[in-house]
Amino acid sequence: MEIGIYVDDEAKERGESEQTIYREGQKHSYIAEKVIGHGSFGVVYKAYESYTREAVAIKKVFFDERYKNRECEIMKELEHPNIIEYKKSFVIDGGTKEDVYLNIVMEYFPEDLKRVMDYYRNQGEKVPLFMTKVFMYQILRALAYLHGKGICHRDIKPSNLLIDPTRNIIKLCDFGSAKKIVPGEENISYITSRHYRAPELILGARYYSHEIDIWSAGVLLVELINGEAPFKGENGVDQLIEIIRVLGTPNRLQLIKMNPDFIEFKFPQVLPISWSYFFEKKVPEDALDLISNLLMYIPSHRMKPIEALMHPFFDELRASTLYSDPLNRVPNLFDFFKEEIELSSVQIIEQLVPTWYRNEELERMQKNKKAICTPSRDYEDELDKMVRDHKKKSKRSKAQTTRRRGSQYELDDQEVYARFYDTKT
Numbered sequence: 001m002e003i004g005i006y007v008d009d010e011a012k013e014r015g016e017s018e019q020t021i022y023r024e025g026q027k028h029s030y031i032a033e034k035v036i037g038h039g040s041f042g043v044v045y046k047a048y049e050s051y052t053r054e055a056v057a058i059k060k061v062f063f064d065e066r067y068k069n070r071e072c073e074i075m076k077e078l079e080h081p082n083i084i085e086y087k088k089s090f091v092i093d094g095g096t097k098e099d100v101y102l103n104i105v106m107e108y109f110p111e112d113l114k115r116v117m118d119y120y121r122n123q124g125e126k127v128p129l130f131m132t133k134v135f136m137y138q139i140l141r142a143l144a145y146l147h148g149k150g151i152c153h154r155d156i157k158p159s160n161l162l163i164d165p166t167r168n169i170i171k172l173c174d175f176g177s178a179k180k181i182v183p184g185e186e187n188i189s190y191i192t193s194r195h196y197r198a199p200e201l202i203l204g205a206r207y208y209s210h211e212i213d214i215w216s217a218g219v220l221l222v223e224l225i226n227g228e229a230p231f232k233g234e235n236g237v238d239q240l241i242e243i244i245r246v247l248g249t250p251n252r253l254q255l256i257k258m259n260p261d262f263i264e265f266k267f268p269q270v271l272p273i274s275w276s277y278f279f280e281k282k283v284p285e286d287a288l289d290l291i292s293n294l295l296m297y298i299p300s301h302r303m304k305p306i307e308a309l310m311h312p313f314f315d316e317l318r319a320s321t322l323y324s325d326p327l328n329r330v331p332n333l334f335d336f337f338k339e340e341i342e343l344s345s346v347q348i349i350e351q352l353v354p355t356w357y358r359n360e361e362l363e364r365m366q367k368n369k370k371a372i373c374t375p376s377r378d379y380e381d382e383l384d385k386m387v388r389d390h391k392k393k394s395k396r397s398k399a400q401t402t403r404r405r406g407s408q409y410e411l412d413d414q415e416v417y418a419r420f421y422d423t424k425t
């Protein structure tokens with residue numbers, strides 16, 4: 001089934017219309033292979049581009065021309081190894097007001113965390129602790145980046161975390177609930193899937209912030225370790241009761257911090273239980289510590305994503321030996337963008353990016369520099385490619401690449417420092 005024909009920028013420049021492209025053999029259309037998701041807002045297809053044969057995912061949602069589609073606008077802004085890549089979008093107008101759809105084209109990822117957890121559950125097993133670390137680390141990285149941009153995802157849950165199992169890469173998708181949070185501006189509180197919903201949302205808070213995503217991440221961590229979400233209420237109030245069963249009854253201060261407008265309500269008086277009693281099996285101390293720092297009633301007390309990344313729970317992922325064996329299938333966890341670490345001190349960055357990785361990066365940069373010191377025609381193309389790649393990277397790090405007269409390029413010696421240290425202390 002053909003989903004739609006789009007006119008790409010080059011075709012537009014050539015003055016081609018959708019019709020001419022269509023007549024030219026549907027060069028630029030997307031062919032749907034199957035439906036891969038039925039969400040509350042639309043349908044998601046696995047499709048491929050008829051010309052390049054590239055596999056993509058296309059999310060089709062109703063479109064109202066009077067408004068910008070927030071999901072699409074947010075996705076356009078994002079570029080991160082742990083966030084699904086936006087490719088383009090196009091509108092298909094069926095002729096009537098009710099028949100106008102926006103198609104958001106994204107990179108396709110074959111698995112999601114829900115299916116991975118179901119797989120282990122069906123085998124009567126839990127996701128291995130090492131994999132839990134690899135996944136959680138990347139989820140927290142995505143959150144650090146998003147929150148650094150002021151964006152709150154508001155629907156963190158296993159089915160919105162897509163996985164490439166060949167490299168254990170995890171990417172956040174579904175920005176249909178995401179929003180730029182502006183302090184002092186109201187937000188709706190009926191948001192986030194129930195089992196992952198932060199207590200302040202259940203209490204009806206409207207001036208919440210990014211910490212609601214941290215709560216969901218904490219729930220995910222428990223679910224990965226235990227095989228089941230920790231709080232599984234059957235409705236909003238029941239959800240809060242489930243939380244209270246573990247964290248105890250919130251005191252007055254905690255209630256005010258979650259929602260200052262909260263109207264008095266009688267809660268059952270329950271004492272908190274320690275997370276170590278919550279799990280059936282013995283769980284490492286560092287995991288318990290991280291969980292209790294993420295799942296806190298007072299939103300501002302929850303660990304920030306960047307702090308969570310530094311937690312000893314993830315120390316194992318910083319060992320160089322892990323990366324020398326490809327069978328470990330660990331993706332690069334240290335290629336931080338400026339937005340992720342902008343507000344972090346040098347000490348934090350030094351802890352997040354291990355010395356061995358920094359040294360390797362330095363070495364690599366030095367090698368590149370040496371290679372381009374004596375330019376010859378032979379590797380002109382190579383140089384161009386290198387500079388193009390480098391520019392792409394520095395678009396993220398905003399480090400400087402200088403082009404000299406002739407064919408000589410010089411990479412700024414300080415680039416690697418700029419990438420890691422050009423931050424506020």
Ligand SMILES: Nc1ncnc2c1ncn2[C@@H]1O[C@H](COP(=O)(O)OP(=O)(O)OP(=O)(O)O)[C@@H](O)[C@H]1O
Nearest residue numbers: 037039040041042044057106107108109159174176
């Ligand atoms: N880029 C993608 N690659 C592969 N699968 C995807 C992709 N994007 C979405 N999906 C699948 O489609 C499902 C629904 O997508 P999405 O969550 O964006 O839609 P939704 O309408 O907001 O759904 P929901 O109401 O469940 O939140 C996802 O859970 C995922 O399984």
